[in-house]
Amino acid sequence: MAVRLNWLRAGVLGANDGIVSTAGLVVGVAGATSSRGAIFTAGLAGLVAGAVSMALGEYISVSSQRDSERSQLALERRELVELPDQELDELAAIYRRKGLSTATARLVAEELTEHDALAAHADAELHIDPDGLTNPWHASAASAVAFTLGALLPLAAILLAPAGVRIVATVLIVLIALAVAGTLSARLGHSSIRRAVTRVVAGGAAGLMLTYLIGRLFGTAVS
Template sequence: MTHSGEPHSGALSGRLNRLRAGVLGANDGIVSTAGLVIGVAGATLASGPIATAGFAGLVAGAVSMALGEYVSVSSQRDTERALLAKERTELDEFPDQELDELTAMYQAKGLSQATARQVAEELTAHDAFAAHADVELRIDPDGLANPWHAAGASALAFAAGSLLPLIAILLSPPHIRVTVTFVVVVVALAVTGAISAKMGSASIARAVVRLVGGGAAAMAVTFGIGKLIGATIS
């Protein structure tokens, strides 16, 4: 009756994971919108098409991120609920076997057979379902992810990231708008890359190089394509 589930690592870890997801969502908004507006700027100096493309990309990207997150979290929540329901049924129908199973799991963690049995019995007497949900399923029944919250946070993070290159390119003089936007985006990616790496205890230098390199390449490619298309249709 061993199941897999999302690891429960505490409230602090959960907040850090959500914050890191927000940073990554903002990165997506920065890179995708920067590539879009710089690509259009390569084709035209007019602000109207750039603003239209940028805001359209912001809205479309935010909606897409929200839908994807909603579907993903909803699927995860449904799976966790199904596992919890199955565990409740097993506890009702096979209480002795479930007690033995809980004892074995505590033995596997390093407790002696006698101590593991005592712990299992005391936890079962207090709240058998909570004990199995925690140790066996690694699920907090009261802490299931809310798909609406996840969708909203994802859309907000993407939109916030998208606004940076959009504002930079629209407020800059036409003859330097691409350069200014490129610099702003590179700096933003370096900062968010360092933050996400620090939260994940990863190499900051590697994360920054990866994000900045990828973002710079995306902007260069879209600008080149915009230039080519602009020259072709003009």
């Protein structure tokens, strides 16, 4: 369940990044030119670059975490072979600190060690599931897909809306999408929905306004 929630939270954050970054890019370009081709090219380039960046960043991050966890498990496996009595005492001490009596903690440690010593130590001492290490390729793909889905929304909005209202329509659609993303994020994190939505919508609106102004100010000034 915890793994699933982490994936959902990462998906929401990835989609949110895709919405905000791509919306800011296309609105900024639209502030400089009304050319649908230029807006499409900039938006598509931003989508691809953002998805690749998100995927690469997630792959590196998860790979580093996975390598660290594997190293800890390898060390624990070696200590269980070389120092079994000390490791048993260490496991019993962990359960004593959690509130069990000395005798009960010892009994629990012995039974868990007999069943699966590495799993027992990985759970109690390292807080790692040896069979549940995150796959960096899965994390990378999920991040890229989430970003892409989020980025497609503002790109489609600004390309499909009539030229006269494309910026206003895109901003409204993006802010609604951000409000939905903020709501989902708050629900997953069991936090205040109002605060989460206010933060993400206000931040998104400020970012869009800034990129639009940059496009208006510098788009025609630089040839």
